[in-house]
Amino acid sequence: MLIKLLKYEIRATSRLLLPLYVALLIFAGINSLLFSIPSEALNTSFLYSVTSIISMVIYITIMVGILVMTLVVMIQRFYKNLLGDEGYLMFTLPVQTWKHILSKLLIAMLWIISSGIIAATSIFIIAHKSLPLGEIPIIFETLEREFGMNGYLFSFELTILAVLGLAANIVLIYSAIALGHLFNKHQLLASFGMYVALTIVCQIVIALLGYGLGNFIEFSDSSMTINYQIQVLFLFSFINVAILGIGSFILTQLLLKKKLNLE
């Protein structure tokens, strides 16, 4: 059933984002072409300046559009499809509540990551000549030499942490929306208020955990390598993100299962 939910979730969302992706890549290509014209050939051309400004403005507009649409898709698919009128259909399907939440989460992550990759690709298309990509191995070498760190491991850990952090933050937003839905009036405003409140609670919890960790490990201890300290920080962050994500997921699941009240 999860696979089926994912299939319909992709169909519902891809029609909103894929056209924007295509448009962005096309305008990245156009901008790249315009940049590649030798400058001395066109210094005098008014038409060239106007064309390049317009195509750059369109490119940036689409980029902003993708950003906004990605956020809208993330929030609206949860709010409208589960807690709006469409919820009457979704919640009477013979599907467990957690699968609904997980399908929304996975597809929201898919689009956020895809939007990021498409945006990066478009920047690469436009500016690939001036990007310092050749420096990356040098940075990795320096990390290895100076701090005893493996750059590849470090990047890998950072990526995993970013993906998990993304998931945790989306579920946090879901739980805020589900909490806001408990109110009889002004549910969107209540959801926003709940998000602020939840964020503050999380900050406090993380600060307390961090304080505990600080007592547990003496960071000024000179016998500890920087690499070791960074690995401890990673571990700490993983635990934080896991607690945040799993906690929010359980909260959202409980609210939708036990406190669902579709108007």
Place this chain on the structure above:
Amino acid sequence: MNMILECKNLTKSYGKKKALDNVSLNIAPGKIVGLLGPNGSGKSTLIKLCNELLTPTSGEILIGGKNPGIETKKIVSYLPERTYLNDWMKVSEIIYLFKDFYADFDLEKAYDMLKRLNINPTDKLKTLSKGTKEKVQLILVMSRKAQLYLLDEPIGGVDPAARDYILNTIIGNYSENSTVIISTHLISDIEKVLDDIIFLKEGQVVYTKTVDEIRDETGKSVDALFREVFKC
């Protein structure tokens, strides 16, 4: 006999207001039951509780002996009082969605009903009129071979000609195993298909009888009795 639907001291409150107040009901399989009452009497609340769209304040619901959950959703076909159709699918796509998720969905029957009601499967849901959307939802719901149909205002928004077709479809589904509960205040239209009636008033059951009993005991039609019981 095993009841298809049992409510035990069911109460649902919104704040201080009680939408359902200590309702106890037993509905046997194989009946067409009219859930009748004025606006705000708790009809929709009762049906939504059976579908787990609301959670009871107290009391219990059993459908085929089970609390509302995945297992009951497999055997309950529910028509809500509002449209739940999204704005991006075609009629054919929402039909395949039902086929995908409900094992008891009869694709052929659905297409047959679309044809009878002159609905084009390739039309977008967004472009359909309100009445046509209601018809599509009814087709989705009635194309399942469910054990319990919960129909909340199934004929409210459709024209009288389609109303007859829909009522015939509902009767056509009648079998010894399936039960239909219809909530409505358009009593005279559905009276002829009903076996039993339940009158709800301000969240409480005031009357449960078979239609035959009503005719024998009072000599009145259900519609006339309704007007008497709920006289303003």
